[in-house]
Amino acid sequence: MHLETRSIHVGREIDPTTGAVAPPIHLSTTFERDADGGFSRGYFYTRPDNPNRRALEQCLAALEGGADATAYASGSAASFAVFNLLRPGDHVIAPIEAYHGTNQQLRDLCRPLGIETTFVDLTNPDAVRAAFTERTRLVWIETPSNPMLNITDIETIVGLSHDRGALVCCDNTFATPVWQRPLEQGADLVMHSSTKYFGGHSDAMGGVVIVRERGEVAERLRAFQAIAGAVPSPFDCWLIRRSLTTLSCRVRAQTENAHRLAEFLSGHPQVERVFYPGLESHPHHIVARHQMKGGFGAMLSFCVRGDEQAAFAVAARTRLFIRATSLGGVESLIEHRASIEGPHSVTPRNLLRLSVGLEHVDDLIADLDSALRAIE
Numbered sequence: 001m002h003l004e005t006r007s008i009h010v011g012r013e014i015d016p017t018t019g020a021v022a023p024p025i026h027l028s029t030t031f032e033r034d035a036d037g038g039f040s041r042g043y044f045y046t047r048p049d050n051p052n053r054r055a056l057e058q059c060l061a062a063l064e065g066g067a068d069a070t071a072y073a074s075g076s077a078a079s080f081a082v083f084n085l086l087r088p089g090d091h092v093i094a095p096i097e098a099y100h101g102t103n104q105q106l107r108d109l110c111r112p113l114g115i116e117t118t119f120v121d122l123t124n125p126d127a128v129r130a131a132f133t134e135r136t137r138l139v140w141i142e143t144p145s146n147p148m149l150n151i152t153d154i155e156t157i158v159g160l161s162h163d164r165g166a167l168v169c170c171d172n173t174f175a176t177p178v179w180q181r182p183l184e185q186g187a188d189l190v191m192h193s194s195t196k197y198f199g200g201h202s203d204a205m206g207g208v209v210i211v212r213e214r215g216e217v218a219e220r221l222r223a224f225q226a227i228a229g230a231v232p233s234p235f236d237c238w239l240i241r242r243s244l245t246t247l248s249c250r251v252r253a254q255t256e257n258a259h260r261l262a263e264f265l266s267g268h269p270q271v272e273r274v275f276y277p278g279l280e281s282h283p284h285h286i287v288a289r290h291q292m293k294g295g296f297g298a299m300l301s302f303c304v305r306g307d308e309q310a311a312f313a314v315a316a317r318t319r320l321f322i323r324a325t326s327l328g329g330v331e332s333l334i335e336h337r338a339s340i341e342g343p344h345s346v347t348p349r350n351l352l353r354l355s356v357g358l359e360h361v362d363d364l365i366a367d368l369d370s371a372l373r374a375i376e
């Protein structure tokens with residue numbers, strides 16, 4: 001079954017009691033038990049399991065081609081669930097340049113627990129090879145990366161990691177399974193901020209970890225989800241499950257817009273450099289073309305000709321691009337990343353990140369053009 005069909009039908013059965021085509025929202029936190037104390041209808045309390053969450057998890061596992069999925073209250077709760085698989089003394093390899101909150105978890109939450117991380121350039125396999133220690137248990141990939149759209153060769157890193165007994169988890173938030181399915185390339189786990197393209201409308205928070213196989217890792221994630229309790233509400237699960245039905249259409253149309261914008265910005269006199277893996281000038285374009293199936297996503301960044309103030313001036317002058325954090329929604333957003341990433345940021349000070357939405361691309365081009373021309 002194709003992704004589009006799965007996104008509509010998996011975990012979205014007709015309601016057996018009413019025949020409703022759109023699924024109901026099960027807000028109940030508790031469920032009646034059988035006379036013998038069992039729960040033959042499948043649920044007893046919403047923290048460990050809820051019908052809306054189960055439907056969402058089944059669909060997300062199917063979209064990524066995984067065996068199972070565990071959903072969380074945010075992408076950050078999902079990444080921390082993966083880090084909780086580690087034990088004191090374990091070692092992680094993670095990208096220097098990635099979503100800053102993930103690296104912050106490794107620095108501020110994992111290090112005090114005795115879990116050390118080496119941050120390397122994941123696009124350089126030699127650097128990754130050199131970073132392994134006897135205690136390396138996990139390699140974290142984020143591709144394309146946030147915000148510089150670096151591309152890590154998933155198959156190569158999986159090969160290196162599995163030879164040395166380490167698990168590989170890939171943050172697939174930017175690409176989405178529409179363009180990239182890391183489990184098919186050998187990754188053990190895929191993680192998403194569902195707040196982004198899965199939710200797609202900037203109105204629901206969530207995260208998910210999808211496992212390639214059932215087994216001990218899957219069971220530990222399931223146990224952590226229930227015990228730590230950072231679970232998404234039934235309403236957020238319902239919203240995200242509903243949005244998945246249009247995931248492919250949205251991501252394809254947004255990607256088309258982003259590609260056109262990247263080409264436009266590449267030729268603009270006020271732009272120093274564009275970061276978009278779909279451009280042949282991107283340093284990892286060949287790898288991206290191999291592992292991303294037909295599209296390069298709807299995120300891009302660019303450096304304004306000038307300094308940080310010039311970048312702020314451009315973001316201050318857009319009318320359609322909204323100055324706001326986050327990404328993946330139907331509305332286009334613009335953000336100066338370096339100023340919000342904190343002291344470990346490696347993002348150029350004149351870089352602006354765009355989350356490209358579903359507006360007409362000519363309007364988006366005109367908006368950026370007038371903002372850029374105002375700083376000439």
Ligand SMILES: Cc1ncc(COP(=O)(O)O)c(C=O)c1O
Nearest residue numbers: 074075076099146173193195206
């Ligand atoms: C690539 C990536 N991963 C993870 C996260 C964290 O997700 P959340 O904000 O849902 O916790 C984000 C948030 O921006 C992100 O961009």
